Amino acid sequence: MSRLTIPVERHSLDNGLKIVLSQDRTVPVVAVNLWYGVGSRNERKGKTGFAHLFEHMMFQGSAHVPKNKHFELVERAGGTLNASTWFDRTNYFETLPSHDLELALWLESDRMGWMVEAMDQEKLDNQRDVVKNEKRQRYDNQPYGDWDERLQALVYPESHPYHHSVIGSMEDIDAATLDDVLSFFQTFYVPNNAVLTIAGDFDRDGALELVKKYFGDIEAGQPIPPLPGDPSIAPLIGETVREHVLADVPLPRVVMAFRIPPYSSDDFAVAEVSRGLLGMGRSSRLYRRLVRERRVAKGVVTFAFPLLTGSSMLLAWATGYPGSSAEELESALAEELEGLAEAEAHEVERAIALAETDLVRSLERAGERADLLSMFELYFGDPDRLNRELDRLRAVTVDEIRAFAGERLGADNRAVLTYEPKVSA
Amino acid sequence: MSAFDRTKAPTSGSIRKFDFPDVERRTLRDGLDLRVCKLSRLPVVSTSLFFRAGEAQLAESRAGLAVLTGDALEGGTQQRSGTELADALERLGARLGVTTGWEGTSVSMSCLADRLEEGLALLAEAVLEPAFPEDEVDRAREQQLAAIRQRAMDPSALASMEAARRYFVSGIPYARPQDGTEQSIEAVTPELLSGFVEASYRPAGGGLIVAGDLDPDEIEMMANHRLGAWTGTPQAPEEFRVDPATRERRVWVVHREGSVQSELRVGHVGTDRGTPDYFSLSIANLLFGGSFTSRLNLNLREKNGFTYGVRSRFGFRSRPGPFSVATSVGTDVTALAVREIVKELEQFVDGGPTDEEVAAARDYAAGVFGLQLETAGQIASRISQLVVYGLPDDYYHTYRDSLRAVTAGQVAAAVKRHIRPDELQIVVVGDADEIVAPLEALDLGLVEVLPTG
Numbered sequence: 001m002s003r004l005t006i007p008v009e010r011h012s013l014d015n016g017l018k019i020v021l022s023q024d025r026t027v028p029v030v031a032v033n034l035w036y037g038v039g040s041r042n043e044r045k046g047k048t049g050f051a052h053l054f055e056h057m058m059f060q061g062s063a064h065v066p067k068n069k070h071f072e073l074v075e076r077a078g079g080t081l082n083a084s085t086w087f088d089r090t091n092y093f094e095t096l097p098s099h100d101l102e103l104a105l106w107l108e109s110d111r112m113g114w115m116v117e118a119m120d121q122e123k124l125d126n127q128r129d130v131v132k133n134e135k136r137q138r139y140d141n142q143p144y145g146d147w148d149e150r151l152q153a154l155v156y157p158e159s160h161p162y163h164h165s166v167i168g169s170m171e172d173i174d175a176a177t178l179d180d181v182l183s184f185f186q187t188f189y190v191p192n193n194a195v196l197t198i199a200g201d202f203d204r205d206g207a208l209e210l211v212k213k214y215f216g217d218i219e220a221g222q223p224i225p226p227l228p229g230d231p232s233i234a235p236l237i238g239e240t241v242r243e244h245v246l247a248d249v250p251l252p253r254v255v256m257a258f259r260i261p262p263y264s265s266d267d268f269a270v271a272e273v274s275r276g277l278l279g280m281g282r283s284s285r286l287y288r289r290l291v292r293e294r295r296v297a298k299g300v301v302t303f304a305f306p307l308l309t310g311s312s313m314l315l316a317w318a319t320g321y322p323g324s325s326a327e328e329l330e331s332a333l334a335e336e337l338e339g340l341a342e343a344e345a346h347e348v349e350r351a352i353a354l355a356e357t358d359l360v361r362s363l364e365r366a367g368e369r370a371d372l373l374s375m376f377e378l379y380f381g382d383p384d385r386l387n388r389e390l391d392r393l394r395a396v397t398v399d400e401i402r403a404f405a406g407e408r409l410g411a412d413n414r415a416v417l418t419y420e421p422k423v424s425a
Numbered sequence: 426m427s428a429f430d431r432t433k434a435p436t437s438g439s440i441r442k443f444d445f446p447d448v449e450r451r452t453l454r455d456g457l458d459l460r461v462c463k464l465s466r467l468p469v470v471s472t473s474l475f476f477r478a479g480e481a482q483l484a485e486s487r488a489g490l491a492v493l494t495g496d497a498l499e500g501g502t503q504q505r506s507g508t509e510l511a512d513a514l515e516r517l518g519a520r521l522g523v524t525t526g527w528e529g530t531s532v533s534m535s536c537l538a539d540r541l542e543e544g545l546a547l548l549a550e551a552v553l554e555p556a557f558p559e560d561e562v563d564r565a566r567e568q569q570l571a572a573i574r575q576r577a578m579d580p581s582a583l584a585s586m587e588a589a590r591r592y593f594v595s596g597i598p599y600a601r602p603q604d605g606t607e608q609s610i611e612a613v614t615p616e617l618l619s620g621f622v623e624a625s626y627r628p629a630g631g632g633l634i635v636a637g638d639l640d641p642d643e644i645e646m647m648a649n650h651r652l653g654a655w656t657g658t659p660q661a662p663e664e665f666r667v668d669p670a671t672r673e674r675r676v677w678v679v680h681r682e683g684s685v686q687s688e689l690r691v692g693h694v695g696t697d698r699g700t701p702d703y704f705s706l707s708i709a710n711l712l713f714g715g716s717f718t719s720r721l722n723l724n725l726r727e728k729n730g731f732t733y734g735v736r737s738r739f740g741f742r743s744r745p746g747p748f749s750v751a752t753s754v755g756t757d758v759t760a761l762a763v764r765e766i767v768k769e770l771e772q773f774v775d776g777g778p779t780d781e782e783v784a785a786a787r788d789y790a791a792g793v794f795g796l797q798l799e800t801a802g803q804i805a806s807r808i809s810q811l812v813v814y815g816l817p818d819d820y821y822h823t824y825r826d827s828l829r830a831v832t833a834g835q836v837a838a839a840v841k842r843h844i845r846p847d848e849l850q851i852v853v854v855g856d857a858d859e860i861v862a863p864l865e866a867l868d869l870g871l872v873e874v875l876p877t878g
Binding site: 027028063076099101102103106114125126127129130133136137138141201251280288291321322356360361364 | 429431432434435436437438439440441442443466467468469499507508511512514515516517518519520535536537560561563564567568570571572574575577578579580684685686688716717718723726727728729730731732733753754755785788789790791792793794795796798799800801802
């Protein structure tokens with residue numbers, strides 16, 4: 001298909017808030033999306049899990065919005081809402097029938113500007129319990145649930161901001177005080193560290209006026225402090241690092257990760273398309289070879305993390321069958337990953353075709369459009385990059401993919417995390 | 426600078442009218458029900474072929490056969506191997522997805538609109554001419570067996586499986602896992618798959634749904650070309666009556682040593698999709714446990730911090746499905762959480778909802794309905810529901826009015842009819858050593874610890 005033509009308009013307020021508007025009036029739905037430039041990478045030692053705990057506190061009410069009212073009002077309007085915390089950012093988003101745009105702006109501005117006075121110990125204690133249950137449910141009580149904690153610690157040195165996981169440690173979460181939470185808010189939840197995107201059905205001039213009305217009198221904060229630790233990192237791990245876990249898991253699983261160029265690098269596209277050749281769809285290399293032909297894996301998963309700081313991560317995991325050997329699974333996976341050095345052009349076309357459909361389909365939703373635009377504004381100051389996404393991927397050549405496989409997917413850049421069932425039944 | 430009152434929530438602007446998009450119905454040569462919804466926002470199309478090859482029509486010894494057949498479709502056709510089929514689809518940027526449920530099988534595909542013709546040809550080939558080569562069937566079977574083993578160690582899946590067994594009378598399909606058991610799956614051969622396709626992959630009672638940026642006439646032509654010769658009626662489903670396993674309230678503990686949380690399922694047999702109480706129960710569930718600000722979530726999560734979240738749900742099927750509350754709570758608060766859930770259910774049945782709760786839930790449901798119609802895939806899947814459950818053509822045009830007409834009195838009455846606190850089956854997957862004594866102290870019913878595995 002021809003180029004994407006998502007309309008993109010950029011504005012900013014005196015307090016530093018960046019604004020992206022993208023109109024589409026075909027359905028009466030509007031998305032409001034805020035990205036704050038703070039994530040787990042901004043957390044200091046002993047304070048891991050704060051960015052995420054804080055995300056929970058943002059739903060506990062602000063000066064003019066009592067506890068639970070945020071959810072209540074958006075749901076009453078027939079809207080949906082949520083938030084998520086990630087390595088480099090935290091996002092908050094609502095999708096609403098378009099006549100309730102102003103409600104979302106009021107709610108988001110109140111918690112950006114008038115949050116401190118509404119926080120108290122009781123709310124913190126409650127959300128600390130909720131977060132601890134989230135960690136138990138998603139990490140501790142779940143087979144393989146702790147893979148990201150373990151893998152990040154293997155791929156990134158202790159000094160690096162990606163060494164610890166987004167959920168953080170229970171001890172740090174237990175130790176969080178109200179003062180910690182307040183100072184975290186005052187440091188990072190400032191308009192000069194945020195992007196606000198409105199996508200969908202709205203009146204352009206009216207929306208901009210509303211943004212000024214609700215966000216204009218929020219004071220700018222201090223510049224954002226530099227990242228803790230040492231973000232610089234060697235491009236390769238330098239060896240094969242490994243961890244072997246005997247756990248209550250039903251099947252053996254091998255998780256492999258490699259350092260790859262950061263998302264901000266032009267070379268990231270090569271990693272992205274390489275990942276497509278390896279793991280997107282059922283004629284991808286890993287599915288075809290490991291699942292279908294050799295039948296050593298029940299399933300495979302691949303992912304290229306879009307991370308900004310020093311080095312990103314490409315991940316491939318394979319889950320074996322009952323009784324299958326983790327060593328054999330590992331060597332089969334390694335072999336197929338290295339085999340990418342013999343990639344062929346038609347595989348690249350296939351991966352791009354899938355990426356194209358995926359991207360266009362994601363743009364069907366106002367919420368997804370808004371989220372991508374916020375990301376491109378926050379990370380690159382260039383929301384229009386969305387319209388060039390496919391060009392960026394299409395520019396990748398098979399030679400670049402072969403070279404990437406040789407440079408990045410070998411034994412000198414490999415973290416291997418192996419899960420094996422505790423009792424073989 | 427604040428020249429306005431921040432303490433007041435802004436009032437809504439004027440509502441833009443929005444209706445469910447028009448759906449054209451055509452009948453293909455073979456009688457297949459074609460439903461097309463033209464959307465011109467983005468050059469994409471989502472399509473779904475539904476037919477009545479479902480798990481509910483299978484005898485217990487064949488449990489999981491429909492699921493396995495659906496999964497094995499990717500093994501290739503009379504004309505191409507599995508890899509060739511996948512490659513042909515993916516070169517178009519299309520992915521084929523097969524979902525098999527109680528009612529039937531849905532084969533869905535999304536792609537750019539100008540590639541639908543080629544995509545539909547491949548979809549038809551996969552469904553009409555599956556080959557089931559032995560090695561592909563072996564693989565699909567091994568994968569399903571491994572999934573069954575995985576489920577047995579996943580506390581959430583384990584709890585849902587145990588709940589089905591405790592809610593429904595033994596021997597009916599709903600009482601068993603949808604994808605079968607080790608015994609039923611081990612018995613599957615390529616011949617069984619071919620036999621199932623022969624008997625049940627038939628268009629009568631099914632439908633082809635297409636939503637996206639294409640002209641209905643063009644789609645009708647493509648569909649006739651590719652599916653026009655497909656004929657027949659699927660094998661009649663085995664009749665069964667849905668009864669509860671017991672009317673006595675019981676507590677079932679599945680022991681999981683060292684579990685840091687307990688997975689809870691609290692419920693019993695609910696009702697069917699065709700119930701006249703459908704809209705009342707939808708509103709009831711939203712305010713009770715179907716939204717963030719529901720009674721259950723505000724109590725268990727926001728007040729007590731017992732859990733990351735809790736939800737309740739009526740599983741509406743063509744026959745009565747489950748009504749169930751599901752959550753995962755800290756081991757040390759397991760009994761407290763169970764007590765709160767039962768207490769909330771009792772209060773809801775005894776006292777009904779407030780007018781305000783019902784009004785809020787109505788507004789939420791009616792508003793969110795419009796939000797869920799943004800994508801071709803969402804619209805196609807809504808239209809599928811009309812086919813699956815035999816709902817009238819104008820169903821979605823009156824959907825929001827039906828929600829908005831629900832009264833507090835109707836909700837209270839529906840809840841009394843369909844929720845029975847005295848008959849709850851309380852299923853707990855957790856560390857029995859830690860939780861049995863506190864659960865017994867609640868005195869909710871006999872507590873039985875089940876052997877693991």
